[in-house]
Amino acid sequence: MVDPVQSDIHGDLPAAATKQGMVDRKELSAFAFQRTRMPIVVSDARQPDFPIVLANDAFLHLTGYTAEEVLGRNCRFLQGEATSKTAIAQIRAAVAQESETTIEILNYKKDGTPFWNQLHISPIVDEQGELAYYFASQIDMTEYRRVQTLEEAEHRLLLEVDHRTKNVLAIVDSIVRLSKSDNAASYAASVQQRVQALSRTHMLLAEHGWQEVELADIIRAQVQIFNSGGIEIEGPRVMISAPSAQPIGLALHELAANAAVHGSLSQRKGSLRISWIQTGSGLTLTWEERNGPPPKQELGGGFGKVLLAAVVEKQLGGKISRDWREHGLSLVIELPSLDRVGHRLQERP
Missing domain, CATH: 3.30.565.10 (Histidine kinase-like ATPase, C-terminal domain)
Structure with a gap:
């Protein structure tokens, strides 16, 4: 049976062409992830403390960190002295329940500048339905x-x-x-x-x-x-x-x-x-x-x-x-x- 999603794109192309199309789609997805103007990170839920495994350019530009300083760390490094404990507890509860949540939280850039972050967190499951990653997007709400x-x-x-x-x-x-x-x-x-x-x-x-x-x-x-x-x-x-x-x-x-x-x-x-x-x-x-x-x-x-x-x-x-x-x-x-x-x-x- 031909995959309906693939059929929409490739029609009745040979298997080799279809495989190449899948590779192209992955590359395009990676390119889109990296170039999108919305700051995004992906954390690995299968590793202890959910380390960041992907961070796009927009996230690095927003926070002032380099990729080397971000990858492998939990997102809590953006928290600071005035970050609401209630907001942190809400995020922790959503992660524990493997549910989506959106919350505004006060975060800090690398240089210490505070910014209001509209954070959206969403779980990603694998083919077996098991939690694999957490997707997190950020919107800088400071000016608003x-x-x-x-x-x-x-x-x-x-x-x-x-x-x-x-x-x-x-x-x-x-x-x-x-x-x-x-x-x-x-x-x-x-x-x-x-x-x-x-x-x-x-x-x-x-x-x-x-x-x-x-x-x-x-x-x-x-x-x-x-x-x-x-x-x-x-x-x-x-x-x-x-x-x-x-x-x-x-x-x-x-x-x-x-x-x-x-x-x-x-x-x-x-x-x-x-x-x-x-x-x-x-x-x-x-x-x-x-x-x-x-x-x-x-x-x-x-x-x-x-x-x-x-x-x-x-x-x-x-x-x-x-x-x-x-x-x-x-x-x-x-x-x-x-x-x-x-x-x-x-x-x-």
Whole structure:
């Protein structure tokens, strides 16, 4: 019977011609294996530790090794310090089960350069159905992963910018709605001052990579523009997360502006002490004005008080307690959970 595969190629050629054709096919197969652009190796499954017996030019070019350095070795020489133990275990299991597998694994070239390898392993059996070799192809996924990572980072950045923009615009919207004045110029000035306060905290966050910023730095940014000599700031190191930093900064601006216009910072000998402590899982901030005039107005005639309440109570879920003393305002802001305003409170070194 004529082999149907051979018949397709040779028809009814003589046996000698058919034999020559088989030789040619083997040579062509070897040539194709060697010249294919996909890196390929073949390991002998009948020898201990499955040594490599064939490696094409593409594999040598990818890894930087010579044929002499590759042949006779197990493929694990491509593994390195950061190669995933889980990926190695998956490969080991596939080999033990004599099954195919495809996995991305971090490998290393001869010069130590890491690369992401999409490795495909497939068993090859002989005529008796016994495992004889393992075929392994490699695809360098490093550039693809780099582009994918950049795209994912860009996507996350756009989402973060969108979130931050919405957060800032919500605060600006509150400023515009809650700032009131019968005089257009006065109204414009009050809005501008509050937006500038927002900007000061915004700059702090930008300097710290939009991760978190110290509470003490937020306080200084908002109060020291009015008076730096008579202000005392004291408390443990508290890191405030980005979403909460701007509303806290705006609240402190309202208090500082009121103190500068109506309170202790409006007096030459006036002083201000701002302190905070941890209270359970939350934070308590105390604002104490001293040597100020007798209280006449509370937070700029009322709308400052409304804005402060909106920021502290509605946005941050906190509570405000006021005590109008003869020589200045004593105010306590209680924030119920550090998770709402930050995530770390540390003692100062």
